Amino acid sequence: MNTNSAVPPSSVEDLYAEADHWHVNTGGTTIHAKRMAGRWRTIKWAAASIWLIYFLGPYVRWDDRQAVLFDIPNRQYHLFGATVLPQDFWMLSLLLLFFAIMLAVVTALVGRVWCGFFCFQTVWTDVFTWIEEKLEGSPAQRRKLDQAPLDLTKVRIKATKHGLWILIGFMTGFSFVAWFADAPSLWGRFFLGQANSAAYITVALFTVGTYVLAGFLREQTCFWLCPYARIQGVMLDSTTIVPAYDVGRGEPRGRVKRGESTQNREAGDCVDCNQCVAVCPTGVDIRNGQQEGCITCALCIDACDQVMDKVGRPRGLIRYASLEEFEGRPPKALLLRPRVWVYTAIMTVALAGIFYGFSTLAAIDLKVLHERAPLYVRLSDGSIQNRYTLKILNKMPEDLAVRISASGLETFTLVGADEEIMAAPGGVSSTTVFIRVPRAALQGERQPVIFHAEATRPNGVQVTAERESVFIAPRP
Structure with missing residues (x-):
């Protein structure tokens, strides 16, 4: 009985010889x-x-x-x-x-x-x-x-x-x-x-x-x-585990004769029953090596194991194994x-980006565009005014009444945010607001200002969003 592990083909000639035995059904038969x-x-x-x-x-x-x-x-x-x-x-x-x-x-x-x-x-x-x-x-x-x-x-x-x-x-x-x-x-x-x-x-x-x-x-x-x-x-490489036929154990093939003891057989364990081919959904013969038609469904393993049970031989003639295992080399650790x-x-x-994206998803999204021309306006009372365009994106399936507020400046007046903004579901609603700061309250040319958008859903849940912008003033 030959029980040595198979040594896969190592030369180009051997590989071509193995490929000659491959079979691909081109649709001529069902x-x-x-x-x-x-x-x-x-x-x-x-x-x-x-x-x-x-x-x-x-x-x-x-x-x-x-x-x-x-x-x-x-x-x-x-x-x-x-x-x-x-x-x-x-x-x-x-x-x-x-x-x-x-x-x-x-x-x-x-x-x-x-x-x-x-x-x-x-x-x-x-x-x-x-x-x-x-x-x-x-x-x-x-x-x-x-x-x-x-x-x-x-x-x-x-x-x-x-x-x-x-x-x-x-x-x-x-x-x-x-x-x-x-x-x-x-x-x-x-x-x-x-x-x-x-x-x-x-x-x-x-x-x-x-x-x-x-x-x-x-x-x-x-x-x-x-x-x-x-x-x-x-x-694939030599460490990939795929359904494979143990050539060294299975060859040479030979059918079991009536009354013959499988323990004293000179042939290999493969009894050439072709059950591995009969169950293959793509019709390939796994005994001819890995080939394009093999989808690694492992049904040939079930078929072969049942035959081995019937003839009294150990299971695993066809099994999930790597090239390294068949060559007798220790498998390389995953790490x-x-x-x-x-x-x-x-x-x-990729996962971190996905989790970050979902964790930062908000019911409403707020974008703030600072007016560029002019950056600021000096009013008759000496106060400085900045203009902002606010865009509100409603991600909820219902209309939302959004309230706008601001923070970040010690003394200021928010103009144009007295009424709620009706934001349609899935749509972007725009509004224009002004921030006025008395000249005496200015602390520099650029000061941060934060805009807040708040709304209440029909189920009572509060949804909010905020966006930081900047208030620009002339040089002192």
């Missing part, structure tokens, strides 16, 4: 993957269940409105208790940067787990093929049905399958639109023909796209349409990898 229960299949379903948030999230309520609502017409984006306006969208750039770097980190550490466990294409395809299996049977039965002549039974089964696929596609599109409109009322408006054209077009595109991508293209989407499958190769430090630093900066 892959009907076999489903087998196991630990990784359970983890895969658990990871896929995260997408329930996509379907159920729009119906969560918060403070008498939709908890997460991207209100594009009113240019307001509600995230539970916070309201983000386009002026605060710099945080979106940091959020996208964070997820992009996190994807790179995860790929560098454990390969394409996003593709195998979380990607919407993988998840929707898995659901579609699950429906297909429930209606049409095992892979062999599905192939037989595809080749069978058209009759009422075949029409009934195929029509039911495609009807469910289209329904899932419709729910995918409708759920997407629901994030941008009030979800409960959208149902009535949509089916009564009262929704806007963008809603109907979006739902139609999502329905057709989901139906085609998950129902027909399947793994072809990963091969030819997804850029991540192309670039992920440069993110000793330079890219981990670089990625962590970028993610930390």
Whole structure:
């Protein structure tokens, strides 16, 4: 029995020889993957269940409105208790940067787990093929049905399958639109023909796209349409943990004969049952090494472990492992990898920026523009007057009556702020105010002055904002 760890190809010639055994389905045949229960299949379903948030999230309520609502017409984006306006969208750039770097980190550490466990294409395809299996049977039965002549039974089964696929596609599109409109009322408006054209077009595109991508293209989407499958190769290194076949333990392959003891076999542990290929959703043979089609879903591990149990051999012939492990080298500690430090630093900066942005979000925003021409005016009584334009941004979904005040000067008069300013939701309201300071009270050419904006929401909550400016006077 050969139990030594495999030594991966070390020369260019060996790499080319390995690549000759790679197989990429170009769409000539439909892959009907076999489903087998196991630990990784359970983890895969658990990871896929995260997408329930996509379907159920729009119906969560918060403070008498939709908890997460991207209100594009009113240019307001509600995230539970916070309201983000386009002026605060710099945080979106940091959020996208964070997820992009996190994807790179995860790929560098454990390969394409996003593709195998979380990607919407993988998840929707898995659901579609699950429906297909429930209606049409095992892979062999599905192939037989595809080749069978058209009759009422075949029409009934195929029509039911495609009807469910289209329904899932419709729910995918409708759920997407629901994030941008009030979800409960959208149902009535949509089916009564009262929704806007963008809603109907979006739902139609999502329905057709989901139906085609998950129902027909399947793994072809990963091969030819997804850029991540192309670039992920440069993110892997010898420390990356991916599903891999232990060549040294498994080769040479040989089937188990009836009555043969597996303990005395001269062949390797691989019995050449091809179950690892049968369960692969992209149809690759993991025994031929890492290749573009592998999405690291680990279903081949479940299949191989079950076969090893049946033939009385240890599990792990196919397992999550790194190149260093197969070469017998001790794995490098996580903290000793330079890219981990670089990625962590970028993610930390992005997260810090996002937390800072949300922590400084205010219900109203105040901007103060000092009049430049002239900088000041000398009045007939000798006092000095400065003019300011105040812009008030209301981030709340209701009208606010805003009161303006000022502080920072010992003796002054605020002119033009006697009446409250009505600020419309999501809009900017402007007003002009003057500050007058007696000549005797002036303490220099430039003195700081702080403007305050205060309002009371209908629920009684006080909201405030302030902005520092400057009062300019002539030289003494």
